[in-house]
Amino acid sequence: MDDHPVVHDGVAAQLHGYPDLTMVGHAETGTDAIPLCAREQPDVVLLDLRLPDRLAADVVPAIHRVSPGSRVLIFTAFPEHAAVGPTLAAGAGGVLVKDANSTAVRDAIRSVARTGAFRSVLPDPSNAPVTAREYDVLRLVATGHTNPEIAEELDLSVNTVKSYLRDMMSKLAARNRAQLIANARTHGLL
Structure with missing residues (x-):
């Protein structure tokens, strides 16, 4: 879920080469993401930390209510953002930085789908x-x-x-x- 088409298109292009990964939908807002997740029941949701209409920390529990099996992976260019901690606490399984290459995106999605978690080295939160x-x-x-x-x-x-x-x-x-x-x-x- 990302409001920038170039990000959506880039992720779709990166995942195209992996037959075990299929993009089932895209939403530009948190509000649109919830019914999409209810309908599609995705295994993994890549969720932008900075949505135009809602805070990611509020969207994660809403996704889990409508799609309990979905695992949420925060997708952000700002891993040091103060919202990362609350969004993880709300139930997101990890953080993936937007400058990740296709292998890292693939591995993060597979990890969160398999284990519910993806661990990456994040910047020091004291810089927030x-x-x-x-x-x-x-x-x-x-x-x-x-x-x-x-x-x-x-x-x-x-x-x-x-x-x-x-x-x-x-x-x-x-x-x-x-x-x-x-x-x-x-x-x-x-």
Whole structure:
């Protein structure tokens, strides 16, 4: 699932030479991916980390609800992105970097189909602009949740949520929630 046609076409071309791998569909948005997965029941879903309409961390559980046998492999040009951790925690089986050659793509898909997991060496997450837990808070802020709602959803205290927000506002040079969301989008976090 990727919103860039050149990526879709490139993956399709790479997989064409492997008769045991068949592309059964393509969706440009997370919203479109869910009914496609329900209909096709794919063994493996290559899911872009940065979808135009939804966060990958929210799409993974939705895919698993409609297609329980599908294994999800994150496909991204940004393996150090703060969303990687939450998306793996949501049930993705691994991360494949978009500059992988056809052999690496093939091996990653086969691995996740066979074992449910694909392990690759990822960049140090300390280079990300926000931590994985801050990202969890950020994505809930971006969807309009209040501090008490975020605290309940993430099993945190309201004061801890406030602390995460304060730290993110400092890191992303924001004075309020609206500016935090805007600056997070500028940094490619949302």
